[in-house]
Amino acid sequence: MPLKIVSRDIEKAIETRHADEIVVHQCKTGASGSGVNIMDTWVMPKSWAHPDCTAYEIKVSRSDFMADKKWHKYLDYCNYFYFVCPWKMIDPKEVPYGAGLCYLSQTGTKLFTKVKAPRRDVKIPEDLWRYVLMCRTEITRERAMFSEKTYWENWLADKKRDRDFGRHVSKSINEFYKANVDKVEQKQRQLDKDLERYKWVADYLEKLGIKPGDQMYDWGFQDAFKQKMEEVKTGIGQDLINALQSQQDAITNTIAVLTRQGEAHA
Numbered sequence: 525m526p527l528k529i530v531s532r533d534i535e536k537a538i539e540t541r542h543a544d545e546i547v548v549h550q551c552k553t554g555a556s557g558s559g560v561n562i563m564d565t566w567v568m569p570k571s572w573a574h575p576d577c578t579a580y581e582i583k584v585s586r587s588d589f590m591a592d593k594k595w596h597k598y599l600d601y602c603n604y605f606y607f608v609c610p611w612k613m614i615d616p617k618e619v620p621y622g623a624g625l626c627y628l629s630q631t632g633t634k635l636f637t638k639v640k641a642p643r644r645d646v647k648i649p650e651d652l653w654r655y656v657l658m659c660r661t662e663i664t665r666e667r668a669m670f671s672e673k674t675y676w677e678n679w680l681a682d683k684k685r686d687r688d689f690g691r692h693v694s695k696s697i698n699e700f701y702k703a704n705v706d707k708v709e710q711k712q713r714q715l716d717k718d719l720e721r722y723k724w725v726a727d728y729l730e731k732l733g734i735k736p737g738d739q740m741y742d743w744g745f746q747d748a749f750k751q752k753m754e755e756v757k758t759g760i761g762q763d764l765i766n767a768l769q770s771q772q773d774a775i776t777n778t779i780a781v782l783t784r785q786g787e788a789h790a
Contacts, residue, residue, distance in 0.1 A: 527632050529610040531564070534582045534628050537635045538565050538608070542578075545569045548660055551579075553601050554651030561597050564608075566652075576603035577648055578641075580626075583609045595623065601652050604641040 539547050551566035565580040579602035583589040589609065599605055599622060606624040607614060616639050619625045624641025628634075729752070 527630070529584055529628060529632060531582050531584055533632050534580075534584070534608050534635075535565060537628055537633060538567070538580055540633070541635050542567045542569075546656075548656055551652075552655050552659070553598075553649070554655055561594065563598050563601065566602065566656075568656075576643065578602055578604040578606065580606050580608050583607055583614065586613060589614055589618075595620075599644065600646060601648060603643055603646050606637075606641050608635065 535549055546568040548566045548568075549564065551563045553561045553563070563579045564582040567578045567580070569575060569577075579598045581592070581595050581598065583592070589607065595605070595607075604624065605622065606626050607619060608626045608628065611627050611630045613627075614625060616625055619639050622642065622644070623639075624637065625639035626635045626637050629636060
């Protein structure tokens, strides 16, 4: 059995299509009185770049569509005008010039454009704006009081978020600082140990006769160090080698002198 469509079904589908825009059902074209027309639905986008307004004329029976003689009166209040009806109730060929056509889906939830409405360069009359603002917008004392209450509640919530954020940042900074201080202290302890080792090596070298701080070792420190290490390995110091070499030279000279004297007395 086909789904029975009522006007409210189509209104909800229009609301879904224009979920982010201003939708006004049964929108009058001005103040109540003679000459005022009522559009089934009028839509204004929340956009400065694309401000074009759209009007919808809802039809749930063919007889209503065929008898409509006033639809053209809505054209001065919108940039696009559409007839909206249940699925295939109106033949696209029946749509008058200047209007578009939308079908409600067979599930009754979505609109499909069958004839695209032409855009008309229309300046929306001031009476329509005034009607929407004055008659379709609620501004009450209760709402003002609620708004003030909401303002202070939001203010307190923001302050709490700021405090929580500040505590979180402070905690993160302290953790970062502590972690880096620990690293620095650990590095300093290692450097102190290394320094103690270097001082021991320096003291030991000094006992071997090498003072790294002496100017005489500025250019020959490595050679002097290697020489001392060789002496340590062999167990014979260079000083002893030099003394023995000196004694050997003296004995050699003495033998040469005595040999020459013996030859002179022969």
